[in-house]
Amino acid sequence: MGSPAVIVIGAGPVGQTAALLLARWGLPVLVLDQRPRRDLEGSRSICQQRDVLDLWSALGVPEAAEEGLTWTTARTYYRDRELFSWSFDLRGPLPPFVNLSQSRTEELLDAAIAAQPRIEVRWDHEVTDLEQDAGGVTVRCGERVLRAPYVLACAGGRASGVRRALGVTFDGHSFDDLFLICDIRADLPGWENVRRFHFDPEWNPGRQVLIHPCPDSTYRVDWQVPPDYDATPDDISRKIRQILGDREYTLVWQSVYRFHSRIASRMRVGRVLLAGDCAHLVAPFGARGLNSGVPDAENAAWKLAAVLHGWAPEELLETYHDERHAAALENLQVTGATMRFLVPGTPAGRAHRRDVLERGAAEEIDSGRFAEPYWYVDSPLTTPGRPFAGRPPKGQSPPPAPGVILPDCSIPGGRLRELCRAGFLLLLGEMCDSSLFAQILGKVTTAPLAVRELAEIDGTGALAETLGAAPDEAWLIRPDAHIAAIIPHAGPDDAAAALSRALRLRVQ
Known part of the structure; x- marks a missing residue:
């Protein structure tokens, strides 16, 4: 090199x-x-x-x-009772996540x-x-x-x-409490596809325990522990036995860390x-x-x-x-x-959490909103257009809009996202002339650019329906699969302006 x-x-x-x-x-x-x-x-x-x-x-x-494990059910407990459970929507060409x-x-x-x-x-x-x-x-x-x-x-x-x-x-702060992590290998029938979150269990009073299944019969356990916790072998064994009982297990790895x-x-x-x-x-x-x-x-x-x-x-x-x-x-x-709910720092916060857990109010219990792509709605690279619907409900994705990542879906021969990331991608409705768009946009930049008609990608019309794309729209997709522009009644000059904006080019 x-x-x-x-x-x-x-x-x-x-x-x-x-x-x-x-x-x-x-x-x-x-x-x-x-x-x-x-x-x-x-x-x-x-x-x-x-x-x-x-x-x-x-x-x-x-x-x-392919190798990761996708658990199907999340169960949440308070002390000795289960409050609620929910499951991911596993539909789609890729799993929603893997462990x-x-x-x-x-x-x-x-x-x-x-x-x-x-x-x-x-x-x-x-x-x-x-x-x-x-x-x-x-x-x-x-x-x-x-x-x-x-x-x-x-x-x-x-x-x-x-x-x-x-x-x-x-700048920021660090939390006082520590967290003990252990990777445990054990045969636990019925646990393989369930994530368990325990609030205030009798075997970790006043704090939380999170149990994640992983591949190869391995489980990741996180205990919230006091700031002065001493992770001795005897205490770690005791904590594991409180969860597993007398089942055989192997402690694969352990660590203690603080959240920041x-x-x-x-x-x-x-x-x-x-x-x-x-x-x-x-x-x-x-x-x-x-x-x-x-x-x-x-x-x-x-x-x-x-x-x-x-x-x-x-x-x-x-x-x-x-x-x-x-x-x-x-x-x-x-x-x-999430941390203000899990580790409240004031008497009022602790009282609120106790009340929510006692009532089992699922919509108020915050054990973490799962990671999601950020929406570049206010980015200088995004051409305003179709309005952004705002943060969607937990576990859902926002509808397509400028700044949002392009939804992935199955298309003949693969996935839609597989067409991204080699450069910019312009998706055109059936009323748009792809050759004219390619000619005009090719004068804007020498950056890699593919111009594709939605009907060419999927002749059934299912793709346009999934995206909610109108026949006269042009969709400009960035190399990171985020939508740079959705242009109604699109002409080549409109698309060229959106491409210039997405690259910070000065329009002549």
Whole structure:
């Protein structure tokens, strides 16, 4: 590999995904990680949402969706009684999520990276300083000096040195209580497809316990424990026995950690972009950590590619901060509300939670709103049009609108989303002349662009009906599968203006 176009700091799932995306865009990538080698221990981040699985499939890693376990039922308990249960809608070409250990996810992504000649990974490279100038970024790892036009920092929540070098603050707070995590392997008939959330069980009074099934008869158990908790082998065994009784089990891995709620003051500083836990930390209820870090990587990758290939001006990179910082704030808001219910910090909050649980008011019990793609409705790249319906009910997706991610659905020969991510995609109703649109839009940019008629993709009309697309509409889809514009009564000039806006091009 020659000189890198982008240095990615951090070889976790977010950095791995970013490297694969950048390489897919034809860019040489150098990945740096401060660890001496890959540490494949523990479940850590276990829940990958459908849109993340879709992206990994596009990168040649379909095994994550295939190997992961999708539980079907969520049961919620208060003390010794079940309050309610609910199930995911499992319809669709991909599962709504899977449970798969981060260790296995990293193995799968590593295999894809090893097959990609544009990516080089260097371990034992701790970044000690960053310096920028008009031509690029100098990255120092002790005495070693590296350079690239751009840097994407995916170095995790403890990357204080990287943030300090950029002058970025990491404001927020940490929760006092600790959480004990154990991966347990056991034969538990009837538990394989059920997630259990226990409020105030007699074997963890005043706190919560969450039990997730994972592949290979493994279960992830999270106990909320006091700030001074001492994770001795005897106490861990006692806690497990309180759940499993006298069943045989194997303790595979354990860890104790504290939840944080923090966000970087900037996610773009000149030629350096921050992504994943390096830019934001949230409590894990709702699985909004990895499932927001991977969209960070995708958003950054297509914009870096557009700038480096000359398809867009450098000011496009500022919209990375605009869009993903807003997404991080949304996640902080959602997870903050969850943590205020799970760990109320005031007598009034504790009384409210006790009242809600005693009444079994399912609609008021907040154990986490599951991760969902952020909607770029207010982005400068989005052309206003069809109104956004607002945040949908829990477990549902918003109807298609500018800024929302394109719904995935089955089409003849595959899935709709498989047509995305190679560049921009223009979907046309039957009243639009595709050859004329292609001719006009080809004059706007040299960025990859595919123009497809909905009737050509699916001659039955089912696709247009699923999307709610009118015969005279044009839908412009970004390389990250988000809808940039839905243009009614569309003409080629309207579509060209939307494409210019989506790339921050100056309209002549």
